[in-house]
Amino acid sequence: MASRIDEAKAQMGKSVESTKENFSGIRTGRANPALLNGLMVDYYGAPTPIKAVASIGVPEPRTLSITPFDPSQANAVEKAIRDSDLGVSPRRDGNIIRVTMPELTEDRRKEYVKLAKTKAEDGKVAVRNIRRKAKEGIDKSVKDGDMGEDEGDRLLKDLDKVTKQVTEELDALLETKRKEIMEV
Numbered sequence: 001m002a003s004r005i006d007e008a009k010a011q012m013g014k015s016v017e018s019t020k021e022n023f024s025g026i027r028t029g030r031a032n033p034a035l036l037n038g039l040m041v042d043y044y045g046a047p048t049p050i051k052a053v054a055s056i057g058v059p060e061p062r063t064l065s066i067t068p069f070d071p072s073q074a075n076a077v078e079k080a081i082r083d084s085d086l087g088v089s090p091r092r093d094g095n096i097i098r099v100t101m102p103e104l105t106e107d108r109r110k111e112y113v114k115l116a117k118t119k120a121e122d123g124k125v126a127v128r129n130i131r132r133k134a135k136e137g138i139d140k141s142v143k144d145g146d147m148g149e150d151e152g153d154r155l156l157k158d159l160d161k162v163t164k165q166v167t168e169e170l171d172a173l174l175e176t177k178r179k180e181i182m183e184v
Contacts, residue, residue, distance in 0.1 A: 005158050008134040012127050012166040019123035019170060026112050026119070027086075028180045031064045031101050033057075041080040043073060053077060054097075066090075066097040104181075112181045120174040124167055131163045 024034035033056040040047040041054075050056070054068040054077055066081070068074045078097050081090040090097045104112070135156060142152035 004134055004137055005155060005162060008130050008159060009162050009166075011130045012162065015123050015126040015130065016166060016169055016173070018126070019119060019173060022119040022122070023116060023173065023177045026116055026177065026181065027101065027104065028112075029062075029101075029104055029183060031058050031060070031062050031099075033064065035086060035101075036064070036066070036081070039080055039084055041073070042076050050077065050080065062101045062103075064099045064101070066099065067095060068097075071095040109181050113178050116174060116177045116181065120170050120177075123170050127163060127166050127170070131159060134159055 021037075024032065025037055027035060036050050036056060039050040041050050042048075043053050050066070053070065053073055054066045057065045057067070059065050066077060068077050074092065074095050074097060078090045078092060081088065081097065081099060086099075088099050088101060090099050092098075138147075138152050138155050138159070141147045142149055147155075
């Protein structure tokens with residue numbers, strides 16, 4: 001029955017990874033290719049992730065350079081960046097598109113911290129849901145007589161320990177991201 005705990009721990013680990021991925025899309029003072037992760041380009045009529053149609057580099061701390069694999073798609077890539085909610089304006093330099101990240105204001109930084117808190121809370125909700133499902137499975141096994149009450153209680157304590165560890169890890173990730181965002 002310890003496999004239930006291992007299964008829950010693996011699922012919680014996926015929630016942590018998902019939260020990390022969500023954090024990577026939140027701007028800090030530096031340019032990061034992950035900022036463009038959710039961006040879709042109209043590639044010959046089909047919405048395609050920008051990573052699939054262009055290479056993204058960071059030549060300077062606050063600048064991204066996007067080079068489309070197909071030079072004829074430079075306009076579509078530029079339009080996707082301009083229409084995004086990143087608040088940046090791309091500049092064309094031949095086939096290379098450069099995006100300079102503006103300096104973040106204090107208010108904007110606070111908005112990004114709130115967004116990070118929301119994403120961290122989403123991760124915690126997912127972890128609690130995983131815990132609830134695992135607990136229901138353990139309770140059902142005890143009720144059906146598949147395991148004793150002592151075994152069930154021990155597994156629940158283990159499950160609570162794992163849940164607490166993962167929640168603390170999410171809190172630590174949030175604090176790191178908060179410091180990163182507020183760093184001037």
